[in-house]
Amino acid sequence: MKKLFLLLALTFLSAQGLAAGCPDGSEPVKSVSDDGTYFVYNCGGQSSSSSVANSDSKIKAVKYESFVDTNTSSSCKDLDKEFYRSSYNKCSIIAVLDRKPKFSGGHWFKNVWQTSGLLIHRVNKNGNLEIVGAAENIQVETGEKTDRPAQMEIATIEVNTEELGSNSVQVIKNPIVEIPASSIRHVMVDVNQDGVTELVIAGFLEDGRHQDSSWSDVNYIYNFETESYSKFGKPLYSHDFVAGDLDDDGYDEFIDISWNGGHGDDIGVCNGKTLECVYQSHTPNLHTSKTSLSVYPNKKGGILFHNCDKEYLSWCWSEVTYKNGRIQLKPLDKYIASKKPNKEELFINWQGWEQTRKGWVVPGYPTNERFKLISESYLSHQFDMDGDGDFDTATWKENRLCQKSESEKAYQIISQCKPVGEMFFFRNDNGKFTVSDRHEIDPGATIALYNFDINKDGNMDFYALRDEHSTWECNNQINNIFFGNGDGTFRRPSVMEQSKIFGNYGCEIQSYFFDFEGESYRTFFTHKYSKNFSGTRAVYVGVERIGTKAEKAAEEAAEKAKSKTDEDAELAAAIAKRKAEVAAAKAKRLAEEAAKAAETDTVDTEQSAEDEIAAFEAELAAELAEEAAKAAVTDTVDTEQQSVEDEIAAFEAELAAELGQ
Numbered sequence: 001m002k003k004l005f006l007l008l009a010l011t012f013l014s015a016q017g018l019a020a021g022c023p024d025g026s027e028p029v030k031s032v033s034d035d036g037t038y039f040v041y042n043c044g045g046q047s048s049s050s051s052v053a054n055s056d057s058k059i060k061a062v063k064y065e066s067f068v069d070t071n072t073s074s075s076c077k078d079l080d081k082e083f084y085r086s087s088y089n090k091c092s093i094i095a096v097l098d099r100k101p102k103f104s105g106g107h108w109f110k111n112v113w114q115t116s117g118l119l120i121h122r123v124n125k126n127g128n129l130e131i132v133g134a135a136e137n138i139q140v141e142t143g144e145k146t147d148r149p150a151q152m153e154i155a156t157i158e159v160n161t162e163e164l165g166s167n168s169v170q171v172i173k174n175p176i177v178e179i180p181a182s183s184i185r186h187v188m189v190d191v192n193q194d195g196v197t198e199l200v201i202a203g204f205l206e207d208g209r210h211q212d213s214s215w216s217d218v219n220y221i222y223n224f225e226t227e228s229y230s231k232f233g234k235p236l237y238s239h240d241f242v243a244g245d246l247d248d249d250g251y252d253e254f255i256d257i258s259w260n261g262g263h264g265d266d267i268g269v270c271n272g273k274t275l276e277c278v279y280q281s282h283t284p285n286l287h288t289s290k291t292s293l294s295v296y297p298n299k300k301g302g303i304l305f306h307n308c309d310k311e312y313l314s315w316c317w318s319e320v321t322y323k324n325g326r327i328q329l330k331p332l333d334k335y336i337a338s339k340k341p342n343k344e345e346l347f348i349n350w351q352g353w354e355q356t357r358k359g360w361v362v363p364g365y366p367t368n369e370r371f372k373l374i375s376e377s378y379l380s381h382q383f384d385m386d387g388d389g390d391f392d393t394a395t396w397k398e399n400r401l402c403q404k405s406e407s408e409k410a411y412q413i414i415s416q417c418k419p420v421g422e423m424f425f426f427r428n429d430n431g432k433f434t435v436s437d438r439h440e441i442d443p444g445a446t447i448a449l450y451n452f453d454i455n456k457d458g459n460m461d462f463y464a465l466r467d468e469h470s471t472w473e474c475n476n477q478i479n480n481i482f483f484g485n486g487d488g489t490f491r492r493p494s495v496m497e498q499s500k501i502f503g504n505y506g507c508e509i510q511s512y513f514f515d516f517e518g519e520s521y522r523t524f525f526t527h528k529y530s531k532n533f534s535g536t537r538a539v540y541v542g543v544e545r546i547g548t549k550a551e552k553a554a555e556e557a558a559e560k561a562k563s564k565t566d567e568d569a570e571l572a573a574a575i576a577k578r579k580a581e582v583a584a585a586k587a588k589r590l591a592e593e594a595a596k597a598a599e600t601d602t603v604d605t606e607q608s609a610e611d612e613i614a615a616f617e618a619e620l621a622a623e624l625a626e627e628a629a630k631a632a633v634t635d636t637v638d639t640e641q642q643s644v645e646d647e648i649a650a651f652e653a654e655l656a657a658e659l660g661q
């Protein structure tokens with residue numbers, strides 16, 4: 001067992017806030033926040049208020065000394081072999097994260113790091129690499145009426161990259177701190193322009209608490225060097241939060257956008273240098289849920305991408321100007337994403353409320369048995385897809401396919417609906433955006449979108465962070481990964497193509513790519529044992545250095561010289577693996593359906609047991625399927641003319657046909 005030591009209690013240092021004038025020139029009214037830790041400044045008018053963070057305030061974070069057992073610092077090759085994919089890359093496990101949820105009854109996970117919302121890197125003031133993760137430990141019971149603060153854990157692992165791949169990689173420092181925050185938006189920004197980054201967290205309290213509780217919170221800045229945090233802004237129900245230097249003074253401004261319906265209706269625009277936030281009411285044609293910002297290089301302003309309406313029917317690009325602490329939006333372009341829904345059905349959401357929701361007919365079914373529920377993705381990302389210097393846009397359209405029996409009164413939104421998505425890539429031609437590519441996707445548990453040239457061909461690639469965290473499978477390493485063709489179109493690389501670049505170690509749940517000191521790396525969260533779902537489900541943190549093209553060419557030449565038969569075996573193994581994956585997915589689906597059919601009036605505590613049984617059944621079925629797939633390989637692989645893709649396609653078609661019966 002790992003021992004955790006609580007080292008430091010909260011220490012409050014004295015601080016002073018500075019008030020700015022109201023936009024209309026009047027003096028703001030100063031008051032103390034509910035928790036007494038910062039000042040709120042309100043201007044007279046309802047529509048306009050201003051608040052200033054106590055930016056000098058530094059609260060030392062609660063800190064755990066260590067979460068690494070030196071026995072577990074090891075080569076990635078020591079992880080479970082079931083999904084292991086060999087790679088020439090050097091790779092080490094640098095930490096193990098394991099923390100029991102405070103309220104375990106209502107949740108399927110055993111360790112809060114299984115559902116972590118952040119995996120990213122930074123370079124600290126010593127020039128060393130740090131891997132950063134964040135996970136929420138929900139502090140309220142579902143439906144509880146409370147003002148209890150949330151809790152987020154931030155893990156920072158400072159590592160010596162020279163020893164990567166060895167069994168004793170040097171972990172220089174590895175604090176875990178606790179911040180009283182809950183969030184779906186974090187940005188890594190050098191807030192104070194001292195050359196190293198801080199983590200900026202847009203606080204909100206949608207953590208399952210009762211709707212009569214406040215869901216609004218201030219924002220937090222975590223300083224890695226001092227292991228302390230400060231707060232800024234007034235409490236908002238922040239659903240979108242973007243950063244960018246809008247006035248070109250070197251400091252990133254923050255646009256803090258609350259959900260405009262029921263729990264607040266403001267947009268906060270916070271100056272990067274002063275952290276003073278000015279609040280304006282929601283501008284027309286800006287609805288929350290997928291806002292992203294790109295700023296013009298060496299020029300004031302930028303482009304905001306956002307929903308145009310709360311019906312999720314259209315998406316907008318607007319030019320942003322930043323004046324007197326406020327933003328103004330000038331429409332640039334618009335894309336009609338969906339036609340108007342024409343049906344309604346009754347739904348029960350995850351907190352048990354009944355609500356009528358809109359959607360469309362699923363062809364061939366009455367709407368009380370199948371329903372396509374309108375939904376929306378919560379993310380977009382702007383980056384240069386075609387290398388012409390301007391920012392293009394990627395986002396996905398998401399709806400939910402719902403299924404129930406006719407006799408049930410309402411659809412259970414969590415258990416009876418699954419998301420279906422389509423990724424859109426828009427090329428920017430002088431502020432006009434056209435669809436350059438689109439791909440059907442399974443959105444899964446995506447919580448961030450990133451670009452990185454993964455295959456080092458000079459064309460920018462794109463991937464979604466967080467892959468397997470809510471499933472019982474380990475067979476999809478990165479659900480949504482796209483390699484760029486350099487012209488705004490993308491292809492989904494095969495497992496074979498990916499395996500030439502990076503490995504797969506244990507049961508991976510998320511991957512993040514980055515450069516450090518001229519080398520490329522992948523860091524990932526993984527589980528050591530994919531078969532054993534009982535116990536702690538510790539999350540292992542790995543770092544893999546991605547070999548250069550020259551290194552790989554040399555390795556490949558050596559490999560080729562060794563033997564041709566090895567290659568054939570690899571091909572056969574890849575086909576068998578993919579077949580097993582598809583079969584396992586099907587088996588799991590069938591098992592889940594069986595479990596759902598069996599359940600009549602399920603209490604929360606019984607749910608996890610049923611999930612376990614379903615998962616166990618799925619595993620058994622998957623094992624049988626895998627054996628069958630392996631057996632099948634021996635008589636099909638020798639047909640040389642048939643490509644791997646054809647084989648897989650044929651096999652998937654077979655399965656689809658079976659499912660259709």
Ligand SMILES: [Ca+2]
Binds near residue numbers: 189193196
């Ligand atoms: Ca800084």
Ligand SMILES: [Ca+2]
Binds near residue numbers: 245246248250253272
């Ligand atoms: Ca600025």
Ligand SMILES: [Ca+2]
Binds near residue numbers: 384385388390391392
């Ligand atoms: Ca471009």
Ligand SMILES: [Ca+2]
Binds near residue numbers: 456457461484
């Ligand atoms: Ca590329």
